[in-house]
Amino acid sequence: MRLNNLLERNKDDIVKQWLFSVIDTYPADTSKFMKMQKDPFANPVGNSISVNLGPLFDELLNEMDYESITSYLYPILRVRAVQPILSTSQSTGFIFLLKKVIRESLKKELSDKDILKELLHFESKIDELTLIAFDVYLKCREKVFEIKANEERNRTFRAFERAGLLTEIPADRPSL
Amino acid sequence: MADLKPEELIARTDFTPPRTGWMDTPTVIREGMFCYAAKPKSVATLGLPYPREWNPLDDDWKLPENWKEIIIEGMKDRLERFRTFKIFMDICVRCGACADKCHFFIGTGDPKNMPVVRAELLRSVYRNEFTKAGKILGKIAGARELTLDVLKEWWYYFFQCSECRRCSVFCPYGIDTAEITMMGRELLNLLGLNIDWIATPVANCYMTGNHMGIQPQAFVDMLDFFADEIEDTTGVRVHPTYNKKGADILFTTPSGDVFGDPGTYTAMGYMILFHYLKVKYGLDVTWSTFNSEGGNFGLFTSNEVMKRLNIKMYAEAKRLGVKWILGGECGHMWRAITQYMDTMNGPADFLEEPVNPITGTKFENAKSTKMVHIVEFTADLIKHNKLELDPSRNDNLKVTFHDSCNPARGMGMLDEPRYVIKKVCKHFYEMPRNCIREQTFCCGSGSGLNASEDMELRLSGGLPRANAVKYVQEKHGVNMLACICAIDRAVLPPLMGYWVPEVDVTGIHELVTNALIIPGEKEKTVNLRGEDILNKDEVGPEEYYTRPDFSGR
Numbered sequence: 155m156r157l158n159n160l161l162e163r164n165k166d167d168i169v170k171q172w173l174f175s176v177i178d179t180y181p182a183d184t185s186k187f188m189k190m191q192k193d194p195f196a197n198p199v200g201n202s203i204s205v206n207l208g209p210l211f212d213e214l215l216n217e218m219d220y221e222s223i224t225s226y227l228y229p230i231l232r233v234r235a236v237q238p239i240l241s242t243s244q245s246t247g248f249i250f251l252l253k254k255v256i257r258e259s260l261k262k263e264l265s266d267k268d269i270l271k272e273l274l275h276f277e278s279k280i281d282e283l284t285l286i287a288f289d290v291y292l293k294c295r296e297k298v299f300e301i302k303a304n305e306e307r308n309r310t311f312r313a314f315e316r317a318g319l320l321t322e323i324p325a326d327r328p329s330l
Numbered sequence: 331m332a333d334l335k336p337e338e339l340i341a342r343t344d345f346t347p348p349r350t351g352w353m354d355t356p357t358v359i360r361e362g363m364f365c366y367a368a369k370p371k372s373v374a375t376l377g378l379p380y381p382r383e384w385n386p387l388d389d390d391w392k393l394p395e396n397w398k399e400i401i402i403e404g405m406k407d408r409l410e411r412f413r414t415f416k417i418f419m420d421i422c423v424r425c426g427a428c429a430d431k432c433h434f435f436i437g438t439g440d441p442k443n444m445p446v447v448r449a450e451l452l453r454s455v456y457r458n459e460f461t462k463a464g465k466i467l468g469k470i471a472g473a474r475e476l477t478l479d480v481l482k483e484w485w486y487y488f489f490q491c492s493e494c495r496r497c498s499v500f501c502p503y504g505i506d507t508a509e510i511t512m513m514g515r516e517l518l519n520l521l522g523l524n525i526d527w528i529a530t531p532v533a534n535c536y537m538t539g540n541h542m543g544i545q546p547q548a549f550v551d552m553l554d555f556f557a558d559e560i561e562d563t564t565g566v567r568v569h570p571t572y573n574k575k576g577a578d579i580l581f582t583t584p585s586g587d588v589f590g591d592p593g594t595y596t597a598m599g600y601m602i603l604f605h606y607l608k609v610k611y612g613l614d615v616t617w618s619t620f621n622s623e624g625g626n627f628g629l630f631t632s633n634e635v636m637k638r639l640n641i642k643m644y645a646e647a648k649r650l651g652v653k654w655i656l657g658g659e660c661g662h663m664w665r666a667i668t669q670y671m672d673t674m675n676g677p678a679d680f681l682e683e684p685v686n687p688i689t690g691t692k693f694e695n696a697k698s699t700k701m702v703h704i705v706e707f708t709a710d711l712i713k714h715n716k717l718e719l720d721p722s723r724n725d726n727l728k729v730t731f732h733d734s735c736n737p738a739r740g741m742g743m744l745d746e747p748r749y750v751i752k753k754v755c756k757h758f759y760e761m762p763r764n765c766i767r768e769q770t771f772c773c774g775s776g777s778g779l780n781a782s783e784d785m786e787l788r789l790s791g792g793l794p795r796a797n798a799v800k801y802v803q804e805k806h807g808v809n810m811l812a813c814i815c816a817i818d819r820a821v822l823p824p825l826m827g828y829w830v831p832e833v834d835v836t837g838i839h840e841l842v843t844n845a846l847i848i849p850g851e852k853e854k855t856v857n858l859r860g861e862d863i864l865n866k867d868e869v870g871p872e873e874y875y876t877r878p879d880f881s882g883r
C-alpha cells in the first residue's frame with residue numbers, strides 16, 4: 155500500500171496537474187480562460203471539472219463506489235456530451251490523462267519494482283473508472299436524443315391534442 | 331490500429347488541441363451545432379434572393395457565381411447606411427473585456443464564440459476590403475481575404491450568436507456584437523443562406539400572420555378551448571373578443587403562447603386578466619386573428635424583413651381603431667419595438683399616447699411607439715390596488731426569475747417583473763448577481779436558434795443559465811423558473827430537463843392569474859395546469875416530482 159500513501163501525500167499536486175491536463179483538452183484560448191476564471195457562475199465548465207476531480211481521485215484511492223463515482227462524473231460528462239468541439243474519445247478519455255500525470259509526478263518512486271506493481275493495479279482502477287465514464291457519457295447522449303425527439307411533440311403537439319385539433323388515426327386503419 | 335502499443339494509445343489520449351490562433355484554425359461544421367438550411371419555398375415567398383436546396387454539410391453550397399462581389403457590395407452599402415456598423419468595424423481595440431462573457435463561448439468551449447472573435451470574422455474582411463492598412467499589411471493588420479471557407483465560417487458562427495447583447499454590457503466602447511451578427515446575417519441572406527427555423531416562420535408570418543401558419547379559425551378554436559379549460563378550473567366563463575372595431579386596446583402576443591406548452595397557460599392568464607378588467611372596470615381589450623403574432627423573426631433576417639412584419643401590428647391597430655397596443659410576454663418583439671420601431675415604421679401618430687384608463691398612469695416610455703408591455707401594465711394595476719390577489723395560491727411554488735435578454739437588455743425592463751412576481755408569490759429567490767438583470771445569461775436558443783437539430787448548441791449555450799438555476803434549486807428548493815418571453819417558455823423546459831430536471835417553467839401571467847380572485851369564481855382546488863393547489867412540502871418532494879402530471883417531466 156505504499157503507492158496509496160504516496161498518492162495520498164501528493165494528492166493536491168496530482169489532482170491539480172490532472173485538472174490542468176483535462177482543461178487543456180480545450181483549445182488554448184478556452185483553457186486559458188478556464189484556468190483563470192474562478193467564479194463558478196462565469197465558468198461553469200471549469201468549475202464542474204475542478205470540483206469533481208478530487209472526489210474521483212479519492213474514489214480511486216478507496217473502494218470505488220459506483221453510485222458515488224457516477225455522481226461525480228455526471229456534472230463533468232453532462233457538459234462534455236453537448237460539446238461537439240470534443241470527440242467522444244476526448245470527452246471520456248480525460249480520465250486516462252491521470253495515468254500520465256501520476257507516472258510523471260512519481261517518476262523517481264516508480265523505479266521501485268513493488269511500487270510499479272502497485273501502480274499497475276491502480277491503473278486498472280483508472281481503466282475501470284473510464285468504463286464507468288462511458289456508461290455515463292452514453293446516458294447523457296441518450297438524454298440529448300430523447301430531448302431532441304420529444305421537443306416538438308411536447309410543445310406543440312400536446313397543446314393541439316388537448317384542444318382536440320388533431321384527429322387520432324383509428325387503430326384499425328393501416329398507417330401510411 | 332491493432333498494432334498500437336499501450337504507450338501509443340495513451341499518447342493518443344493526450345489530445346492537445348491545435349494551439350493556432352483563430353485565423354489559422356480551420357472551421358469544422360459539426361452536427362448538433364447548426365440549424366437546417368432555409369427551404370427554397372420560404373425564401374421565395376419572401377422574395378429574397380437565391381432560393382434553392384442546399385446543405386451546410388455539403389462542399390458545394392450552390393452559390394451564385396458572383397457571390398463574393400455580392401457580399402462586398404452588400405458590405406459597402408451597409409457601411410454607408412448604418413453608422414453603428416461602420417463604427418463597430420473601426421473602434422474595437424481588442425481589449426478582450428467581452429471575450430469570456432458570451433454564454434456560447436462559456437458553454438461550447440469554442441474560442442470562435444468569443445464575441446471579439448465573432449466580430450473579427452467579419453472585421454478581418456472589412457479591413458481587407460475597406461481599410462488602407464488592411465490592404466497593404468494584410469494579415470499583420472488583422473485582415474484576410476473573403477474566401478469560401480470564410481463565408482462558411484461566417485454562416486456557422488453568426489448562427490451561433492443569439493444576438494443577446496450580454497457582451498456589449500462589458501465593452502468599454504459599447505460595441506454591440508449582436509448588431510454585427512445582424513449585419514453578418516443580412517449579408518448571408520443576400521446569398522439565400524438563411525436557416526429554415528427563421529425563414530419558414532417569417533414566411534408563415536408574412537402570409538398568415540403568425541410563425542406557425544395557423545389560420546384565423548384555428549386561432550379562435552384554440553382560444554375557445556382555453557376558455558373551456560379556464561371554466562373548468564375557475565368556474566368562470568371568459569369571452570375573448572376578436573378583431574373588435576372600436577375596442578380600447580389591441581392585444582398582441584407571440585403565437586407560441588397560443589400554440590405551445592407551457593406558454594398556453596400564460597395565454598390563459600392573459601384571457602383571465604382581460605376578463606377581470608372587463609367585468610370590474612369595463613376595459614375592452616381585443617385579440618386579432620390576423621395580427622396573431624407578436625414575435626418578429628424578421629429581426630433575425632434583415633432590417634427590411636423586420637420592418638415588413640412589424641407594420642402588421644400597427645396596420646391592424648389602425649384598422650380596428652383602438653387607442654393603443656398592449657404587447658404580451660415576448661422577447662425580441664420588444665427589441666424590435668423599443669429599438670427599431672421609431673425609425674422603421676414610426677412614429678405611430680394615428681394611435682393615442684398610452685394611458686392606463688384604470689389607473690390614469692401615462693406610459694411615457696411608450697409615448698412614441700404606442701405599445702405597452704403587459705408586465706408594466708399589470709405592475710401598474712397592482713401598484714394601484716386594482717387587482718384582488720391571493721398569493722397563497724402559489725404557495726406550492728418556489729420561484730426564480732430569468733431575465734430574458736431582450737426585455738432586460740433591449741428595453742431595460744428589470745424591476746417590473748420582479749415586482750409582479752413578489753406580489754403574487756410568497757417564495758421568490760434571485761439567482762446570483764452576475765447571472766441576472768442586465769448581466770442575464772441567454773437561454774441559449776434566442777434569435778431563431780431554437781430548432782431541435784441544433785440541440786447541442788442550445789444545451790451547451792444554455793449551461794450558464796441552467797447552472798445558476800441549479801444553484802437556487804439546490805440552495806432554496808426552487809421549483810419554478812419564471813420568464814417573460816415565449817421563446818424562453820418553449821426552450822427552457824428542455825434546457826431544464828437536461829440540467830435541472832426538478833425545475834419547471836412558467837410565464838408571469840400564469841402566476842398572476844393563479845393568484846387573481848376572479849368575481850364569481852368557484853373555490854379553486856387546482857391551478858390552470860390542473861395541478862392541485864397544494865404545498866409541495868406537504869406532499870413531499872419525492873411524490874411531487876414523480877407525479878405523472880408534473881409538467882417538468
Ligand code: SF4
Pocket residue numbers: 431432433434443444445448490491492493494495496497498507508511772
Ligand atoms: S450577442 Fe450574445 S450570443 Fe452574440 S456574441 Fe454577444 S454574448 Fe455571444
Ligand code: SF4
Pocket residue numbers: 421422423424425426427428429445446500501502503504505
Ligand atoms: S470589449 Fe469591446 S473593444 Fe474590447 S474586444 Fe470586445 S468589442 Fe473590442
